[in-house]
Amino acid sequence: MSAWFDYWNDLGPLGDFLLPRTITDADFRLDDPVAKIFYNGVWNWPVAWRDLFPVLIQLDHLHLEPSKPDRLLWKDDGEINEFSSSAVWHSVRHREPEVDWCSFVWFAQCIPRHAFMMWLIMKGKLLTQDKILQWDLSRRKNMNMMCCLLCYENFDSHSHLFFKCKFSSQVWLMVRNRVGMSFVCPRWVDIVDWLRVRARSKKAHVYVAMILVAATAYSIWQERNARLFENQLRPPKTVSDIILKTVRYKLMGAKLKNTDRVRKLLGEWEITKESENDGG
Template sequence: MEFSSFSVWNSLRITQQEVDWAVVIWFPQCIPKHAFLVWLIMRKKLLTQDKILKWGLERRKNMNMMCCLLCYADIDSHDHLFFECKFSAHVWSLVRSKVGMDTVDPKWSSIVNWLMSRRRLKTAASFVERILVGATAYTIWQERNARLFKNQTRPPDSLSEVILTTVRYKLMGMKFKPCASVRRLMGAWEIPDDVLKNDGG
């Protein structure tokens, strides 16, 4: 029998039915570390305080359970952090208009539903929406961890600037066909026409 790494991988891995939301997370233009975090959020696998609370009373007797370090108003659960927390909702409100998501509520379920409704679109704008959501979630999680582990804080406008800059730099490295809609998109992100690749796809 001929050896191949593919056959070994298939014999080791656990396969499950593909979920319908995978397409809005994993796509060629995604930022891998952002996509991985969004995947963890979708599966509710981040180690937030609501997860710790489920470990039981015996294991948390000596734990100092903290409120959300972004708004100090609730325990940081997945739903709270993305983006029902007043702080993260403010960050979301500062960036969502850049991709035409002004009407999308600051709730993870609402954002996912919006992306799912547009998942079959292959437009540059639809890819940018997904990239922005990933960048926003990643930046919020980074801020939460910086406050938890380093005692470092940034205001919402600083985080929104980080998010928009991240997406802009990503766009500058992507290949798009130089059509009218792409030129409008690039103009909205203040990216010059000469960045467009003639061989884009």
């Protein structure tokens, strides 16, 4: 088992944050097994690594049996067993317990790229600067990289972007009243709670709210990346206009029941549906 590129601990592959250069500079080989880096009951890496990569300290609690060759194991639901293809099959065929936010992340007639963004945010998987810094301390010298490029007032992180940031919260305040969320603060937990209790209802206004929240999250991340990579700056009003336009465009093509209530809702978005949808 590769010491650098396999999953054998809770941190994930060490190669995610140790550069090949760092590994070889410490006189390790890139194809070293775990048994090579844990020897005589201690980690063999340079002491300096513990300062450079403090996450490694978390491995101190791992009790590996010294001087045994690596073995391939399979971890399933906290239980660790010998690796066998049947064990793997049994664990992957069980479906993961459904998380309670699935219904407002992946839903019928969602915008897939927005849904994917929602999923990344719910999992805390966006590559924000606070994440990168955990791995790469050399970047700490570069303060610009750490700063939120939307407001220049705080660090770039999930909780900041959604929506503690002055820029993001302004955008949210401009769009929320279009979907009956006027009282929902620009805080991710509040927005998620609002969606969570309503997501399973098939009501059109909830559908529109789910589309709008995802479009907002997506557009904030887009703007952040546009500033980071393309040096393109748009004010909150422009971003909120894009969000509303996206929602409206989606609603024009969405298949919704043709009821008075839906027609009224579409009217609020200046959409008039032909009567062809009501089946005659």
